[in-house]
Amino acid sequence: WVGDDNPLPFLYEATNVEIYFRDERDPKPRSRTVFHFHQPETCHRWLKEDTTFRTRLQQIPALNTEGLRDCQIEAVTGLEDSLKQAKSRALLQMATGAGKTYTAVTQIYRLAKFSKVKRVLFLVDRGNLGRQALKEFQQYTVPEDGRKFTELYNVSILGTAGIADETKVTISTIQRLYSQLSGKELDDEADEHSGYEIDNNTFNKQPKQVSYNPSIPIEAFDLIIIDECHRSIYNLWRQVLEYFDAFLVGLTATPTKKTIGFFNQNMVSEYTHEDAVIDKVNVGYDIYSIRTKKTEQGDKIEAGTTVQIHDKLTRKKRLEILDQDEEYTGKQIDRSIIAPNQIITIIQTFKDRVFTDIFPNRSGEWLPKTLIFAKDDDHAERIVNTVREVFGEGNNFCKKITYKVGKKIAENTITEFRTSPQLRVGVTVDMIATGTDIRPLEIVMFMRDVKSPAYYEQMKGRGTRIISQDEFRKVTPDAKGKARFVLIDCVGVTESDKTESKSLESKPSVSTEKLMQQIARGDRHSDSLRSLGNRLIRLDIKLDAQQRKQIAKLAGKPLALIAGELIHGTNEETLVEQAQSQFNTENPTEQQIQQAFESQTDELVKPFHNPDLRELIEALRRDNEQIIDESADELLDDKQGYSQEKAESYIKSWEQFIKDHQDELDAIQLIYNQPYQQRHLSYEQIEKLAEEIEQPPYNLAPIAVWKAYEQLEKAKVKGAPPEKLLTNIISLIRFSTGLSNVLEPFNELVNNRFENWINQQAIDFKPEQLQWLNKIKDQIAQNAEMTVEDFEYTPFNQDGGLLKAKELFGNDLDEIIQELNGYLIA
Structure with missing residues (x-):
């Protein structure tokens, strides 16, 4: 019993599912969900404090606006208003180059000085951006006395040592934070990958699960600032964020509807690229298209032609005579078909037109700084070699900036790209697609399509940064100043619909049963292993504990582990690392990479030599197909009309x-x-x-x-x-x-729009394709959405499911689903 004169300050309400917490000392006590109970030491510390953090938020003085842009003032004041109202989540939209990080540091300083925030977590998109953020904190001058932020407060990048008690700001990637929470090791390279890249590979990944870790309690941070809120933040890593009892603040230049939804539609400031261009914080851009026949229409290689067959995984080549005509589309170039002359045509056209059409007022001596986005590392290498050859320049004129060159070399090349007059062209895949500033950049060239609209905007954003005339002329001497950048579209990226999915499936026409048999008989192709791993992951999700135990008993290990090994064992970067370790060399040869691949595949596929295991997997796969009764309850009214x-x-x-x-x-x-x-x-x-x-x-x-x-x-x-x-x-x-x-009726609306959509298509669908498109349309009409997972259920699974759909539509399947979901419902 507690008397009215001595009420309990901390109240918890708990079931076996959730915990609610309320601090009665807050200005307006409000219950909130927490992942776990707070530690006793924390409650004791709170009791010794005169006021609570939420109370101290009410006492923040007016903002000193000196030296701040209007958009930064709006962001700070809007966020502080949100915090004062104890809103758990807030989103700030600020265009690339508008000073998101500076704004965040300003806000953190004010919370540290006036609200005595215990600790702030600053989440960055990739490791090199964490190092950039640390420099921002080190260079930030506090307005009161001119000292640096890091002279007053400790700022550190999260490492294996964990979080020190005296740390005020911890900088980390979400991957690194998860590794600390879960106790799982994380290699340094994984820290360098952007969340946008992770987004493109989350098709079959399950959200990360976390358990309570007393060394990093839920109250470790009062505030979490998420710099660049990509989809994986609220899909793959969501529970990592919700583990902490902290305010969540998102920073992004490209908010999607789902991002806004995750932050409870609490967008406290909006500052778009258009606003930034008007305020001369960003430069605008023009679009210039270079389109080739092969890009648009593809081509045909006639039977009897001797061609090179290139294995993307091992980079091994062999000669082969085609026994039938090989037709390919533009989308297959640099995927299943390599067309060197397509790259030559594009780069030669670029060279011929850059000083006549694109930048006609230049002397022609200094090529505008150009960033080219390639499809993969092999593609990037071919582009680099072609640029050097077409322009008649050496290695210092054009360089590759990808993970494959190594972190240190890549960072040195990025610095050189910013400051050196000699390095005019950088070719990348994803490494500098987000966050990395190359202010002198004037041309962003897309030689790859991009499905994610948010990622596309990020990639475009590399060209928007302003730069002073003096700085600009140090690297491009014949330019008066940077007033714009030019987006060169070589693949239709400015016209294509943007989707957000990528499949591991490479063998859609081969059944799982047949795929296992082929692998047991000696098929070691990386596509086969990866496809089987993909399907086994999907199956494992559907199994119960007893079924998993059956498989583990026959296989000697869990199905999820088998599937993961198949996928990771065919990862190109993993194989390079394995070859580096196996042969003790920084740059393994193609033969060494092939040997590294071969040395592990026999072990990977060993379980499938057991016919009993193959039979069990196939039986369980069939047993776990589900029939769903889609009819909903109806509320009937027998009256024919109303007054x-x-x-x-x-x-x-x-x-x-x-x-x-x-x-x-x-x-x-x-x-x-x-x-x-x-x-x-x-x-x-x-x-x-x-x-x-x-x-x-x-x-x-x-x-x-x-x-x-x-x-x-x-x-x-x-x-x-x-x-x-x-x-x-x-x-x-x-x-x-x-x-x-x-x-x-909604189904009539969908039917009408579907007919319009069919009539607008540039191709004639085959009868079987039309049957499946009608099924997809009916699914959307009945359920308001269609997902790839729906192919596993009635009515699709009765006619072959996802495998049949991919057989009919190939790589266009995801794009068709995305387009129909938007077109039929919008």
Whole structure:
């Protein structure tokens, strides 16, 4: 028993699923979910403090705006207002070059000085950006007395030693933080990969799970600032963030709808590229296209031609005579087909036109600094060699900047690219696609397509940075100043739809059973091993503990481990590292890489020599196919019509419901407003919304609302109410919020848009393809979305599932799904 004169300061409410915590000393005590209980030492420290952190947030003085841009002032004041209201998440949109990091350091300093923040975590996108951020803290001058931030507070990059007690700011990547929480080692190179690259490889990856780690308690940070909020932050790494009892603040130049949803739609400042160009914080850009016949139309290699076959994984080449014509599309170039003359044509055209069409007022002596985005490391190497040859220059004129050259060499090359007049062209894949500033850059050339719109914007952003005239002329002497940059589009990147998925599947036409048999008989091709690993991961997710135990008993190890070894064992960079270690050399030869590959494959595939294991896997795969009853419950009303008064009452209640739930109507918000453990599919979320409609005080059935609109606005209502609960609600929301002028069955809207979409396509689909497209259309009409996973269920699995879909549409499948999801529903 506790008397009223001595109330408990800390209150916890817990079930076996969740824990809620409330500090009664806060200005407006509010319960919040926490991953674990706070440590007793922490509670003791809090009790000794005169005020709580949330109380001290209320006492932050007005911002000293001297030396700050308007966008930075808006960002700091907006964020502080959000923190004062104890909003758990906030998002700042600031264009590339607008000073996101400087703004963050300013905010952290104010929280440290005026609110006594215990510790802040500053999450960066990749390791080299962490080192850049540390320099920003070291160079930041506090406004009161001119001292540097690091003279007042300790700032450190997270390493194996962990977090020191006296550290005020910890800088880390999310990968490094996870390794510390989980106790798993992380190699240095993994720290150098951007989250946008991780996004492109999360198709089959499960979100990272974390357990409580007493050495890094949930209260380790009061505030987490996430610099560049890519998709993997709230997919793959979400639980790592939600582990901490901390405010989450996102910084990004390119917010997506899902990003905004993750931060509870609390965007405290918006500063776009257009705003930055107007304020002369960024430069604008022009687009110049260089398109070749092979890029647009592909080509045909006739039968009887002797061609080189190049293994991308081992880089081994062999000669082969084609026994049939080989036709390829532009999309296959530098993927399954290498066309050296295509690169030569593009670079030669670039050289011929750069001083006549693109930068006509230059002397022609200094090529504008150019960054070229390649498809992969091999492609980058071919581009580098072609640029040197076409321009008649040496190695110092054009260099490759990728992970393969090594971290130290790459960072030195980046510095050289910024400052040296000699290095005019850099060729990269992903390494400097985000965050890295090359201010003198005037040309960004895309020789690869990019599916992610956010990543594409980041890549474009490399050219937007302004630079003083004096600095600029040190590296480009014949230029008066940087007023723009030019995006050179060689592949249609400015016109293509952007999707966000990448599959590990390379053998869609081969069944899992046959793939296992081929591997058991000696197939060691990297595509086969990777495809099988991909499928086994998907199967393992569906198995129960007993089924996993059956496989482990026969195989000698878990199925998930077998699958992971197949995928990691065929990773190109992993093989290079293995060859480096095996042969004790920094630059292994193609033969050594091949030997490294061969030396491990026999061990990787050993489990599949057991026919009993293959039979068990195939049996379990078939057993785990599911049939889903997609019919939803219906709320029936036997009345044929309503009086005017009753219809108006229904509409009034419906509109009140819309008003009361306006922040929940967006399916993205419904998903991301829930803690990690409680997320559901959007279909389930909207179904839950329907259940809320039926509860007091609304007491509405969606079909009743539909009939009320039919009674009052008959001219705007077309067709009978739809049978599906989900689509019924979507149609009602679109109509009542003004997104649609007509209330019509959702499936009819989808059918009409589907016909328009088919008519707009430049190709004639085959009958079997049209059958599958109609199935995809029906899935969207019934469930408001189509995902790749849906191919594993009725009606798709009855006709071959995902394998059949990939056989019919090939590499275009993901793009078609993405396009139909947007076109049919928008």
